[in-house]
Amino acid sequence: MAQLRIPGPTPCPPQVLEAMGRPMIDHRGPEFVKVMKRVTEKLKEAFITKNDLLILTGSGTGGLEAAVVNTLSPGDKVLSVSIGVFGDRFASIARKFGADVTSLTFEWGKPAEPEAIKQALKANPQIKAVMVTHNETSTGVTNDLAAISSVVKEAGKLLLVDSISGLGSIKCPIDEWRIDVAVASSQKGWMVPPGLTMLSVSEDAWKAYAAGKMPRSYWDLGEAKKYAERGQTPWTPAVSLFFAMDVALDTLLKEGMTTVINKHAKIARTCRAGVKSIGLSLFAQESHASDTVTAVTGPPDVDINQLRRIMREERGIVLGDGQQKLAGKVFRIAHMGWVTESEIKEVITEIAAILPRTRVAGAQ
């Protein structure tokens, strides 16, 4: 079987796949109520939060839309802090719903600078909310969210965070960092197939919800909260994914979130050292390199697309591609969720073995 080293969907342990195959139950019956309440409580533990924790059926991108449409009104000024593809996507969603978005972008591969955010907020006092990516999957960079939060909260703004590829694998204590809405998604460190997005919602976010005027229906967090209180969802949920999440969270919480987070950090260090040891380079500034995904560049004569193809077809290892302007320029090794250090060492060994065949004659 192929080794899936893309940044989601991630490999799922056998007990999670077994849960995916369970027969259906009544999503309005007592059995589902128990599953839903268990999953919600365990996610709150993993998020380290006392805020409301809501689970919606959809992709993480749906979760980002929920963060936007539940807290803002058309015309609201928001600051988008973007360091890559997913930061841009978050901003794009807000624009589509009529927010007045000020973009603060940083060079891809670099983290956001808290001081620049501070200045942007000072220069635009009418800004209501700041949207930021915790871990930028496209560049393999983790922002210093603790520092960013200090700046945002000092200015009294709402903090909306895409932690889709962070939460569950990289430290992100919701309450300590005063995150108003944090978005996660099942197919990342949670080791569950795609189809659920999970959001924490603070009291301040609920105040913004009450005032917010963007249209919301499917993604209405108020409806989700009302139903969640009785262990249900407003619309028919992806029952199988709730079963899988229930089992996966047991695995994660038994290991302990601190252990899980430290394990990710250790494996990521191994990955980065391995990449450098075979003559390739880290795309991300190493001080802020992600613990869930490593973006890799090569010397100019390495054909990245060919490297990915040979690895997939001959070695059974599926690497992530470069997105948008990074297409063909970087590849990505994901190490989130169900992954071991020896698997990552194997990936590095296999890349090293095929690397000579990816060199383009005549390239500089």
Add this chain to the structure above:
Amino acid sequence: MAQLRIPGPTPCPPQVLEAMGRPMIDHRGPEFVKVMKRVTEKLKEAFITKNDLLILTGSGTGGLEAAVVNTLSPGDKVLSVSIGVFGDRFASIARKFGADVTSLTFEWGKPAEPEAIKQALKANPQIKAVMVTHNETSTGVTNDLAAISSVVKEAGKLLLVDSISGLGSIKCPIDEWRIDVAVASSQKGWMVPPGLTMLSVSEDAWKAYAAGKMPRSYWDLGEAKKYAERGQTPWTPAVSLFFAMDVALDTLLKEGMTTVINKHAKIARTCRAGVKSIGLSLFAQESHASDTVTAVTGPPDVDINQLRRIMREERGIVLGDGQQKLAGKVFRIAHMGWVTESEIKEVITEIAAILPRTRVAGAQ
């Protein structure tokens, strides 16, 4: 194991559950492209359409939102034809996104009258689109969609159809009936767990899309179409459900959609005859009673909630509840998807056996 007789999620055959438990693959890789293209083609065959067929990760209610936000602008006049809970929900979504909704409602248990729709369209010439439920799950009524379509298309309006509990089980030829957007959902007659919604989109609907001004991001059908052309989805799809849909569609198409539809009609007749034979009544007007779900009422002294509880706890048969104003007044027997006539006969036999214990002393 319990027998699930609620109108979705429906029971899934073993080969579908097996597919749900398959390991993850790269949703941007060649294997997923094949799955996606196969599923799309097979769904077009089942929908009997040459229109675009798009598959989104989310509940059917998300599909209804997609039908609305991709074809309308805020302020657009639309006619909502409602015969129950789900017709009202469709209208409510349009209102939340700023449509100017004229409601044409019919007594619950009755179908919509095409002539009344014709008059409403004559009285409100500015109406742009008509929203209608094909099969109303809450009351167990199937509208005469062929006749409704004639009226709507004669008036030159866009026809948006919720066929979530119809398509795949009840006759609904998209092109013949000139349906502009039809919405289906995986957990109904398709025999797949919840989490996917499938929509057909006509050329006229695409014209409306181009002109439409409602905000759309996650549910953007234009984005979905662009990605579908290369066998992908804009956002990470619920991969497991695509696997399951692939397998379930093979089962359905091998049986043949006409056979599947006739089977549903036959089982529904058996169900209705059974209900009447044990002294209970059909809630729906029998001429338009649904072939996927039968809503049942009892004499006033039958405690419907107790009936459902005893059936679930003692007989392992889970029946649907009455929704909203029908709570405690009807229960529902679903017979869609993976169901046999003998199972429905068993349900009737078991209800008959426990019926005496559900009679409330002193009730009229």
